[in-house]
Amino acid sequence: MATRRARTEIIHRSCPLCEAKCGISVEVDRSTGTVATIRGDADDPFSRGYLCPKAYGLKGLQEDPDRLRRPVRRVGSDWEEIGWEEAFELAASRLREVRAAHGADAIGTYVGNPNVHDLGSTLYLGPLLRGLGTRRQFSASSVDQLPKMLSAFLMFGGPLAIPIPDLDRTDFLLVLGANPVASNGSLMTAPDIPGRLAALRARGGKLVVIDPRRSETARLADEHLFIKPGSDAYFLFALVHTLFEERLVRLDRLESHVRGVEAVQTLAKEFSPEVVARATGIDALRVRRLARRFAAADRAVCYGRIGTCTQEFGTLASWLVDVVNTLTGNLDRPGGAMFPRTATGPAADAPKPRKLPYGRWRSRVRGLPEAFGELPAATLAEEIDAAGDESIRAMVTVAGNPVLSTPNGNRLARALESLEFMVSVDIYVNETTRFADVILPPVSPLERSNYDLVFNGLSIRNISKYSPRVLEPPEDSRDPWEILAELAGRVNGASADAVDELVLSHLLSSAVGSPGSSCPDVSVEEARKQLGDRRGPERILDLMLRAGPYGDHFDPERSGLSLEVLRKAEHGLDLGALEPRLPGMLATESGAVELAPALLSGDVSRLRARLSERTADDRLVLVGRRHLRSNNSWMHNIHSLAKGRDRCTLLVHPTDAKRLGLADGARARIRSRIGAIEAPIAVSEEMMPGVVSLPHGFGHDVEGTRMRVARQHAGVNSNRLTDEAQVDALSGNSVLNGIPVEIAPA
Numbered sequence: 001m002a003t004r005r006a007r008t009e010i011i012h013r014s015c016p017l018c019e020a021k022c023g024i025s026v027e028v029d030r031s032t033g034t035v036a037t038i039r040g041d042a043d044d045p046f047s048r049g050y051l052c053p054k055a056y057g058l059k060g061l062q063e064d065p066d067r068l069r070r071p072v073r074r075v076g077s078d079w080e081e082i083g084w085e086e087a088f089e090l091a092a093s094r095l096r097e098v099r100a101a102h103g104a105d106a107i108g109t110y111v112g113n114p115n116v117h118d119l120g121s122t123l124y125l126g127p128l129l130r131g132l133g134t135r136r137q138f139s140a141s142s143v144d145q146l147p148k149m150l151s152a153f154l155m156f157g158g159p160l161a162i163p164i165p166d167l168d169r170t171d172f173l174l175v176l177g178a179n180p181v182a183s184n185g186s187l188m189t190a191p192d193i194p195g196r197l198a199a200l201r202a203r204g205g206k207l208v209v210i211d212p213r214r215s216e217t218a219r220l221a222d223e224h225l226f227i228k229p230g231s232d233a234y235f236l237f238a239l240v241h242t243l244f245e246e247r248l249v250r251l252d253r254l255e256s257h258v259r260g261v262e263a264v265q266t267l268a269k270e271f272s273p274e275v276v277a278r279a280t281g282i283d284a285l286r287v288r289r290l291a292r293r294f295a296a297a298d299r300a301v302c303y304g305r306i307g308t309c310t311q312e313f314g315t316l317a318s319w320l321v322d323v324v325n326t327l328t329g330n331l332d333r334p335g336g337a338m339f340p341r342t343a344t345g346p347a348a349d350a351p352k353p354r355k356l357p358y359g360r361w362r363s364r365v366r367g368l369p370e371a372f373g374e375l376p377a378a379t380l381a382e383e384i385d386a387a388g389d390e391s392i393r394a395m396v397t398v399a400g401n402p403v404l405s406t407p408n409g410n411r412l413a414r415a416l417e418s419l420e421f422m423v424s425v426d427i428y429v430n431e432t433t434r435f436a437d438v439i440l441p442p443v444s445p446l447e448r449s450n451y452d453l454v455f456n457g458l459s460i461r462n463i464s465k466y467s468p469r470v471l472e473p474p475e476d477s478r479d480p481w482e483i484l485a486e487l488a489g490r491v492n493g494a495s496a497d498a499v500d501e502l503v504l505s506h507l508l509s510s511a512v513g514s515p516g517s518s519c520p521d522v523s524v525e526e527a528r529k530q531l532g533d534r535r536g537p538e539r540i541l542d543l544m545l546r547a548g549p550y551g552d553h554f555d556p557e558r559s560g561l562s563l564e565v566l567r568k569a570e571h572g573l574d575l576g577a578l579e580p581r582l583p584g585m586l587a588t589e590s591g592a593v594e595l596a597p598a599l600l601s602g603d604v605s606r607l608r609a610r611l612s613e614r615t616a617d618d619r620l621v622l623v624g625r626r627h628l629r630s631n632n633s634w635m636h637n638i639h640s641l642a643k644g645r646d647r648c649t650l651l652v653h654p655t656d657a658k659r660l661g662l663a664d665g666a667r668a669r670i671r672s673r674i675g676a677i678e679a680p681i682a683v684s685e686e687m688m689p690g691v692v693s694l695p696h697g698f699g700h701d702v703e704g705t706r707m708r709v710a711r712q713h714a715g716v717n718s719n720r721l722t723d724e725a726q727v728d729a730l731s732g733n734s735v736l737n738g739i740p741v742e743i744a745p746a
């Protein structure tokens, strides 16, 4: 038998799986076109060799026989492979038909989280969504960070103007509703969280975690306090109250750039630590002591994440996190909460205030407001099954699995089944895409290049790194951007190239050649000439880098970033620690930090009205949790990650287990207002009494999917318990934590 000599090559790039963006070194056997090993890149200046187990899963993902390589069309309960031309034409013609018969809003779209991890998807989703012309757009944002985007816009003027913990320089880190040791950070790009937290402790810093579970992060903390799910806004207001009452407020450098301090003081008056203690479950003295310690620390930062967003008062809690940072002088200063400067952003701070994109239209059934062009994912099912003549008839999903990741997944599954047509851009036939008529699978993450447009803007250091493709894509395959551009073009009778040109010319006109642009002295023609006639996202990335704050500005005399420069820096570039950016970057109409925006202040009455009810509420409630080897719903078909003990267990405190007759290892029946499921019980003191926990993203045992490994480790879908009727009233974000449940032995 002939043998092929191994011809290996090592490619350095970023791991595309989560926000941490660790540097990876992938050894490729060019003779077979396969991945030999994946290691942490020790020379990556940001991650310094750190990896979590998911990175090795990239090899499993690459080789997964269940991953789709060619478009498929559903035929009855089966699937058949078809060519790209046929697939695109089928998708575009059916979408055009639905639009012609029922209007553009009869098409719904759902966009999942992996899109923001891919350069091409980030750039070309917009043209597709605009091309469809529908106002019924949904995404994973409204089961995740939408409240933070809303509060950031109101306070600082932009949905992504989110202050990030300056993790490497802080002395005091207060964490709420986040488990960065398992999630690897979220709205905080920071590889090697365990190492960075150890460094915080080693330099004498303190870590305090507020969470209804003694999570992996809480176990490393100097202090962990249990909190009743959904009560973060009360807790944060109690901190704010104490800061004012004990005269601990100091704005320092920002004194003349913050509006609304007195208004916040007035709002906080009625939420003393003593008044909210029963609602939060946290002793008032401990809250007061924490407020004093936080205010006394030289450099402190409060960090709130998904748990603070996916609750009844998600926007208020998100806002109050930044209020605490501001009132203690920790906003926009080293060691506090700071704003990154991305290599692809504008060359200089030249904010253009704009009106909040909010409430311009509403969902048909419940009348919930749009935010940033999207309707809440919690309304998707009813917009299909209960909107009568105005119902959604066709869906486009892109790298999303809302049946597992949005509330009342069962209802959504039934609704999707009733559609006239559905097209999915996805690599799996999963719990959602099984309802599609046609699935368009892009190449794998290792078969395409990448750059992190979004996460560099949420990073604890200013960084820039280009990720080259590792493997040659198979013949006749498509990059995500090609699929999106082709679809966007075809639904409007245009070509993918025309869509590509549209994206480029739009960005060119705002980046060069006009007063106020990043390169006012460079003509559009000159920039275009230097960019060359490549197609696709890399040309646009080159434009953004060159016109950005570290760019060469198309000037041969000026050294600076370009795609070519970045390609040569194969381990990535560290552009330095975060630097103060206020007031220059503020894009509020007043030009100041708005500490008490009217929309948020107005919602405090809702918080006040619920206080007595929450104080008296002793029902058992459910929260979610995250595991290091899991990434929402989509990496459960990879054997190396899925193997081992069952991770989809119901965590119950021993007191509750005894009271309810639940035995460790036995099964429990969990019932909420909307459904019931069974799960194995794990009795654990890590839970707060009165709170139980199930991870999300499981429930792979439904008919019609093609994910064999996931099916063997199916788990249960926690979103068969979460309630689509429960949303944060301001943002419409789903409430996924604090779900009242009843539990009995199964």
Ligand code: SF4
Binding pocket: 015, 016, 017, 018, 019, 020, 021, 022, 050, 051, 052, 053, 054, 055, 184, 191
């Ligand atoms: S933490 Fe893990 S999944 Fe996230 S980027 Fe790093 S290696 Fe990838």
